[in-house]
Amino acid sequence: xxxxxxxxxxxxxxxxxxxxxxxxxxxxxxxxxxxxxxxxxxxxxxxxxxxxxxxxxxxxxxxxxxxxxxxxxxxxxxxxxxxxxxxxxxxxxxxxxxxxxxxxxxxxxxxxxxxxxxxxxxxxxxxxxxxxxxxxxxxxxxxxxxxxxxxxxxxxxxxxxxxxxxxxxxxxxxxxxxxxxxxxxxxxxxxxxxxxxxxxxxxxxxxxxxxxxxxxxxxxxxxxxxxxxxxxxxxxxxxxxxxxxxxxxxxxxxxxxxxxxxxxxxxxxxxxxxxxxxxxxxxxxxxxxxxxxxxxxxxxxxxxxxxxxxxxxxxxxxxxxxxxxxxxxxxxxxxxxxxxxxxxxxxxxxxxxxxxxxxxxxxxxxxxxxxxxxxxxxxxxxxxxxxxxxxxxxxxxxxxxxxxxxxxxxxxxxxxxxxxxxxxxxxxxxx
Amino acid sequence: xxxxxxxxxxxxxxxxxxxxxxxxxxxxxxxxxxxxxxxxxxxxxxxxxxxxxxxxxxxxxxxxxxxxxxxxxxxxxxxxxxxxxxxxxxxxxxxxxxxxxxxxxxxxxxxxxxxxxxxxxxxxxxxxxxxxxxxxxxxxxxxxxxxxxxxxxxxxxxxxxxxxxxxxxxxxxxxxxxxxxxxxxxxxxxxxxxxxxxxxxxxxxxxxxxxxxxxxxxxxxxxxxxxxxxxxxxxxxxxxxxxxxxxxxxxxxxxxxxxxxxxxxxxxxxxxxxxxxxxxxxxxxxxxxxxxxxxxxxxxxxxxxxxxxxxxxxxxxxxxxxxxxxxxxxxxxxxxxxxxxxxxxxxxxxxxxxxxxxxxxxxxxxxxxxxxxxxxxxxxxxxxxxxxxxxxxxxxxxxxxxxxxxxxxxxxxxxxxxxxxxxxxxxxxxx
Numbered sequence: 094x095x096x097x098x099x100x101x102x103x104x105x106x107x108x109x110x111x112x113x114x115x116x117x118x119x120x121x122x123x124x125x126x127x128x129x130x131x132x133x134x135x136x137x138x139x140x141x142x143x144x145x146x147x148x149x150x151x152x153x154x155x156x157x158x159x160x161x162x163x164x165x166x167x168x169x170x171x172x173x174x175x176x177x178x179x180x181x182x183x184x185x186x187x188x189x190x191x192x193x194x195x196x197x198x199x200x201x202x203x204x205x206x207x208x209x210x211x212x213x214x215x216x217x218x219x220x221x222x223x224x225x226x227x228x229x230x231x232x233x234x235x236x237x238x239x240x241x242x243x244x245x246x247x248x249x250x251x252x253x254x255x256x257x258x259x260x261x262x263x264x265x266x267x268x269x270x271x272x273x274x275x276x277x278x279x280x281x282x283x284x285x286x287x288x289x290x291x292x293x294x295x296x297x298x299x300x301x302x303x304x305x306x307x308x309x310x311x312x313x314x315x316x317x318x319x320x321x322x323x324x325x326x327x328x329x330x331x332x333x334x335x336x337x338x339x340x341x342x343x344x345x346x347x348x349x350x351x352x353x354x355x356x357x358x359x360x361x362x363x364x365x366x367x368x369x370x371x372x373x374x375x376x377x378x379x380x381x382x383x384x385x386x387x388x389x390x391x392x393x394x395x396x397x398x399x400x401x402x403x404x405x406x407x408x409x410x411x412x413x414x415x416x417x418x419x420x421x422x423x424x425x426x427x428x429x430x431x432x433x434x435x436x437x438x439x440x441x442x443x444x445x446x447x448x449x450x451x452x453x454x455x456x457x458x459x460x461x462x463x464x465x466x467x468x469x470x471x472x473x474x475x476x477x478x479x480x481x482x483x484x485x486x487x488x489x490x491x492x493x494x495x496x497x498x499x500x501x502x503x504x505x506x507x508x509x510x511x512x513x514x515x516x517x518x519x520x521x522x523x524x
Numbered sequence: 525x526x527x528x529x530x531x532x533x534x535x536x537x538x539x540x541x542x543x544x545x546x547x548x549x550x551x552x553x554x555x556x557x558x559x560x561x562x563x564x565x566x567x568x569x570x571x572x573x574x575x576x577x578x579x580x581x582x583x584x585x586x587x588x589x590x591x592x593x594x595x596x597x598x599x600x601x602x603x604x605x606x607x608x609x610x611x612x613x614x615x616x617x618x619x620x621x622x623x624x625x626x627x628x629x630x631x632x633x634x635x636x637x638x639x640x641x642x643x644x645x646x647x648x649x650x651x652x653x654x655x656x657x658x659x660x661x662x663x664x665x666x667x668x669x670x671x672x673x674x675x676x677x678x679x680x681x682x683x684x685x686x687x688x689x690x691x692x693x694x695x696x697x698x699x700x701x702x703x704x705x706x707x708x709x710x711x712x713x714x715x716x717x718x719x720x721x722x723x724x725x726x727x728x729x730x731x732x733x734x735x736x737x738x739x740x741x742x743x744x745x746x747x748x749x750x751x752x753x754x755x756x757x758x759x760x761x762x763x764x765x766x767x768x769x770x771x772x773x774x775x776x777x778x779x780x781x782x783x784x785x786x787x788x789x790x791x792x793x794x795x796x797x798x799x800x801x802x803x804x805x806x807x808x809x810x811x812x813x814x815x816x817x818x819x820x821x822x823x824x825x826x827x828x829x830x831x832x833x834x835x836x837x838x839x840x841x842x843x844x845x846x847x848x849x850x851x852x853x854x855x856x857x858x859x860x861x862x863x864x865x866x867x868x869x870x871x872x873x874x875x876x877x878x879x880x881x882x883x884x885x886x887x888x889x890x891x892x893x894x895x896x897x898x899x900x901x902x903x904x905x906x907x908x909x910x911x912x913x914x915x916x917x918x919x920x921x922x923x924x925x926x927x928x929x930x931x932x933x934x935x936x937x938x939x940x941x942x943x944x945x946x947x948x949x950x951x952x953x954x955x
Contacts, residue, residue, distance in 0.1 A: 118675070118817075125675035225672070231818040233672030240671075241656070241664030243842045244549070244556035245835050367803065369824075386549075386831035387662040393800075394821035401818045404676050411674045416847065 100131045101414055102167060106159035106185055107174030108139035111199050111226065113147045114403030115172065120148040126411045132170075138162040163189035170195045170413055172406060178202035186211060186222075193218045197409040199226035199402060201300035208307060208314035212426035223409035228301045229254065229378045231401025232394030233408070238308035238382065246385035247309040251347035251523065254301040256376030256396040257285050257292040258324045258344040263374045266332050266341060272325070284376065295323035295359040298346040306348035306357050309382070312432035315357070320437070322360040331519065334447060334488040335363050338473050341371040345522050349435065356435035362522040363445050363490075369393065370522055440496045443472065443521040446503065448487040449513040452479040456511040460487070463509070467502035469494050484513050490521060531562045532845055533598060537590035537616055538605030539570035542630050542657065544578045545834030546603065551579040556838060557845045563601075563838075569593040594620035601626045601844055603837060609633035617642060617653075624649045628840040630657035630833060632731035639738060639745035643857035654840035659732045660685065660809045662832025663825030664839070669739035669813065677816035678740040682778035682954065685732040687807030687827040688716050688723040689755045689775040694805045697763050697772060703756070715807065726754035726790040729777040737779035737788050740813070743863035746788065751868070753791040762950065765878060765919040766794050769904050772802040776953050780866065787866035793953040794876050794921075800824065801953055871927045874903065874952040877934065879918040880944040883910040887942040891918070894940070898933035900925050915944050921952060 103119070105112055116134060123131045138156040156162035163171045163185040171189035173196060175182040182203050189196050190211065198204070204211070204224050215222035225235045238247070253259050257279065264275040276293070279285035291297045299319040307314040324344050335342050340363035348357045364371035369391055373379040378396030383389045395401040450456045457476065464471060473490040480486065491499065503516045534550070536543055547565060554562045569587040587593035594602045594616040602620035604627060606613040613634050620627050621642065629635070635642070635655050646653035656666045669678070684690050688710065695706045707724070710716035722728045730750040738745040755775050766773050771794035779788045795802035800822055804810040809827030814820045826832040881887045888907065895902060904921040911917065922930065934947045 122675055127670075127674050231676075232821050233668055236667065236672045237664055239558075240843065241667045241839050242835070243558050244553055244838045245662075367798070369800070369803075372798065372800075372803075384835075386835045388826045388829075388832065390663050390823070390825035392821070392823055395819045398819075400816075404673070404815075404817045407675045408672050412671065 100133055101410070102135040102169045103132055103172055103410065104136040104138075104162045104165060104168035104170070105134055105172045105174065106138040106156075106162050107176065108137060108144075108146060109174065109176075110399045111402045111406065112139070112174040114399030115174070115406050116150070117147045117399075118403045118407050125407060126414045128415045130414050132407075132410055132414065136162050136165055136168050159185040160188045163194070164192060168194075170197065170410065172196075172410070173198040173200055173203075174406070176200055176202065178206040183207060187214065190214045190218055190220060190222065193220055195220045195222075195413045197223045197406055197413065199224065199406060201227040201297065201304060205300035205303040205314050205316040208304065209426060216426045221413050223412055224304070225409050226402045226405035228304055229380065229392075229394065230396045230398060231404050232378060232392060232396065233405070234305060234380050234392060235308060236408075237390075237392065238305060242382065242384060242387065245387055247350070247382060248385060249347065249349045249383045250302070250305045250309050250380060251345060251349075252380035253343055253370060253373050253378055254346045254380070254396065255292055255295075255298040255344055256378060257289070258295075258298070259373065259378075260284055260376045261293070262324060262327070262332070262342055262344065265329055266336065269329065269333075271329050272327065293323050293325050295321045295344060298344060298359045299357070302346035302348050302357055302359060305380075306355060309348060310350050310355055310432060312355060313430055315431045318431070318434050319357040319359065321358075324361055327361050327519075330486070331447060331517070334475070334477075334486065335445060335519070337475055338445070338488060338490060339366050340364060340445070340521070341366065342519065343370050343373070343522065345370065347523070350432075351435055353433060354435040355432035356437070356440075360520060362520045364522045368522070438497055441493050442496050442499075443491055443493050444496075444499055445488065445490050445519045445521055447517040447519075448506070449484045450487060451511045451513060452483050452485045453511060456485070456509075457487070459509050459511065460506055463505050464491070464502055467498055467505075469499055469502050531564055532841070533566040533600045534563055534603055534841065535567040535569075535593045535596060535599035535601070536565055536603045536605065537569040537587075537593050538607065539568060539575075539577060540605065541830045542833045542837065543570070543605040545830030546605070546837050547581070548578045548830075549834045549838050557842045559846045561845050563841055563845065567593050567596055567599050590616040591619045594625070595623060599625075601628065601841065603627075603841070604629040604631055604634075605837070607631055607633065609637040614638060618645065621645045621649055621651060621653065624651055626651045626653075626844045628654045628837055628844065630655065630837060632658040632728065632735060636731035636734040636745050636747040639735065640857060647857045652844050654843055655735070656840050657833045657836035659735055660811065660823075660825065661827045661829060662835050663809060663823060663827065664836070665736060665811050665823060666739060667839075668821075668823065669736060673813065673815060673818065676818055678781070678813060679816060680778065680780045680814045681733070681736045681740050681811060682776060682780075683811035684774055684801060684804050684809055685777045685811070685827065686723055686726075686729040686775055687809060688720070689726075689729070690804065690809075691715055691807045692724070693755060693758070693763070693773055693775065696760055697767065700760065700764075702760050703758065724754050724756050726752040726775060729775060729790045730788070733777035733779050733788055733790060736811075737786060740779060741781050741786055741863060743786060744861055746862045749862070749865050750788040750790065752789075755792055758792050758950075761917070762878060762948070765906070765908075765917065766876060766950070768906055769876070769919060769921060770797050771795060771876070771952070772797065773950065774801050774804070774953065776801065778954070781863075782866055784864055785866040786863035787868070787871075791951060793951045795953045799953070869928055872924050873927050873930075874922055874924050875927075875930055876919065876921050876950045876952055878948040878950075879937070880915045881918060882942045882944060883914050883916045884942060887916070887940075888918070890940050890942065891937055894936050895922070895933050898929055898936075900930055900933050
């Protein structure tokens with residue numbers, strides 16, 4: 094292994110939380126790579142040169158332009174921590190790969206949107222493109238799917254991939270606070286961005302599950318085909334009523350394969366108490382991987398944070414230093430294709446339905462007859478006492494039914510004269 | 525990657541459950557490796573040549589002697605699935621490595637007992653020695669510690685590593701059956717060996733945690749220093765009384781680092797309802813990894829079985845085919861040393877104590893005064909009604925206390941005239 098025992102000169106673009114964490118890590122442990130060799134940051138680029146950094150950067154060359162850093166002959170490995178699916182991040186990664194320089198990135202939007210193109214570029218040049226930190230921060234889901242489960246016939250990956258949403262849902266449930274109040278507090282504490290759309294709209298989780306789907310199924314990452322619902326439509330009453338029936342609400346990201354076709358989705362879903370997703374609290378992330386041979390593997394850990402994410406970037410750097418050569422996804426990029434999308438018309442789910450009805454006789458009969466007439470079988474049913482305004486909250490859960498049938502039945506229920514507002518539907522997580 | 529697109533000729537020694545599973549896997553997916561290339565089994569060795577195999581082996585060369593197979597120039601990669609820490613398994617692995625041939629093994633006893641010696645041999649020859657299947661079957665704990673958490677300062681690994689014991693404990697609790705009855709049933713179903721000592725005595729879990737400790741802490745595997753208690757001393761009343769206090773009993777394997785010193789232990793321990801170890805049921809395995817930067821990662825999955833374990837062997841074969849080169853443990857074998865062992869005298873635990881006392885006044889006062897006098901603080905206390913024989917069962921749990929102090933107090937309690945049998949102590953799992 095003598096060839097590995099050399100100094101690797103690292104260029105780092107983007108010095109936010111993760112970039113700062115990486116500088117601290119490499120400053121503390123420059124010779125962390127297990128086969129020896131040293132990783133020394135020789136060049137940096139960030140939005141503001143003036144800002145204070147966690148370590149002394151005076152010996153590192155400054156670049157205003159990350160593309161110039163990516164092209165510089167003074168580094169052997171380019172680390173992209175700028176973020177964003179396009180713009181300077183994409184230009185810099187392309188520039189580094191085009192020069193035959195290994196790239197490590199934490200950029201989920203970039204890989205979810207342009208993964209196949211970048212993989213082809215990397216493999217044409219024969220250099221690694223690694224992104225462990227893009228999914229689940231310090232919890233190694235990417236390596237698990239890319240390397241440890243090679244040859245395994247993975248049929249689904251599903252879990253909690255956005256810590257901000259999970260923190261908000263957990264706080265709402267435990268403190269009984271409204272969505273907006275918890276979000277504002279999370280922003281104050283730095284757990285949520287000033288513009289929280291990417292997180293609470295489900296887009297961040299969708300980037301991540303898109304990447305995991307590509308690794309699990311050997312297809313091209315296909316962010317454009319992901320179905321995305323965020324947590325912004327979940328209110329405190331949903332959480333309380335689901336709790337009354339023995340469930341917690343989580344933002345579940347899932348990718349399922351049926352034959353050649355794939356469905357990638359993010360939506361709020363109910364998980365029963367005791368289920369590992371229901372017991373994943375705060376900003377933790379969790380993932381189930383199900384395969385034909387292995388059965389089910391469950392992985393839970395920190396999904397963000399400077400320390401864990403920087404450690405994941407460092408592990409990728411070590412992989413470059415120890416000459417790990419893998420296709421970027423499960424199979425060579427030259428053969429990567431978008432998978433066909435599973436037809437949602439045939440989708441089968443258990444669902445949670447919330448109604449607000451008038452306090453009068455015959456309402457329950459009308460609702461239950463409508464469901465029975467459509468062939469929807471009720472699993473759990475809870476009617477609460479009439480509220481101060483005279484309305485009666487009803488929640489029920491169903492057995493597994495084609496979603497199209499449930500939607501039709503709900504349209505009929507919505508037209509019942511006793512309904513005070515549109516029925517609300519949340520799916521129950523597949524277990 | 526053109527150099528990888530070639531045929532690898534595999535020699536497989538040992539054709540039991542895992543070996544048969546591997547033959548089936550490679551027969552079904554000879555070109556499973558993600559970077560291309562084919563894995564073809566060209567030579568086999570097993571105890572009995574006459575036995576039926578899951579695939580046609582007529583084109584494979586038969587070897588009575590696994591060492592001859594390991595030395596044969598007709599294979600490029602030797603897979604050892606014989607088992608046992610010494611004897612033919614060790615001789616064959618040494619022979620293959622000495623020839624500069626990559627080795628993949630599922631043999632936990634071999635790696636736990638001779639890991640440093642074999643790692644040195646492999647690294648001297650510059651060839652990989654991989655053993656993902658030795659721990660947690662198809663759940664990739666080894667790769668996670670060796671590669672994904674490189675540079676991480678791991679301070680503990682702990683979990684459930686023996687599926688047979690966990691199956692027995694789960695069955696005892698859910699069916700209320702005695703240890704011996706469940707063991708006999710497990711043997712009948714093939715879940716337990718005819719000679720179950722390795723499993724129920726804790727030795728199998730100790731082999732596995734010894735290997736994980738070496739990977740986590742970068743020290744030489746040191747099976748001889750492991751402290752081992754099995755599940756054979758756990759009876760149905762322990763399980764019921766622990767359940768009454770809100771706990772389940774699990775066989776917990778743990779490795780903890782304090783500075784340079786390490787403690788590797790296997791013993792029954794109580795985990796509270798809702799804790800992931802308590803919720804790990806049947807033959808599942810589970811592992812917590814705790815590090816300074818990453819916090820805690822939890823991993824759960826199948827610990828045995830032909831499919832999962834063969835998939836883990838195949839993943840190692842893919843690593844060889846894609847030229848992954850890592851030190852066998854965290855750091856080069858030339859520097860591997862046994863870690864000093866943490867002094868048990870200073871060990872702090874919460875414990876569960878079970879007593880059987882005479883049904884007479886003052887007993888509880890005597891017990892609680894003895895504990896209080898020693899400085900042991902009681903956390904939970906349960907006295908059951910007097911039994912048919914007039915004895916009264918008492919169980920209690922303590923707050924964290926130096927074990928040496930608890931042992932002394934228990935010796936005094938054992939001498940109280942009201943005691944009907946020796947006090948029994950089980951530890952509560954560190955959370």
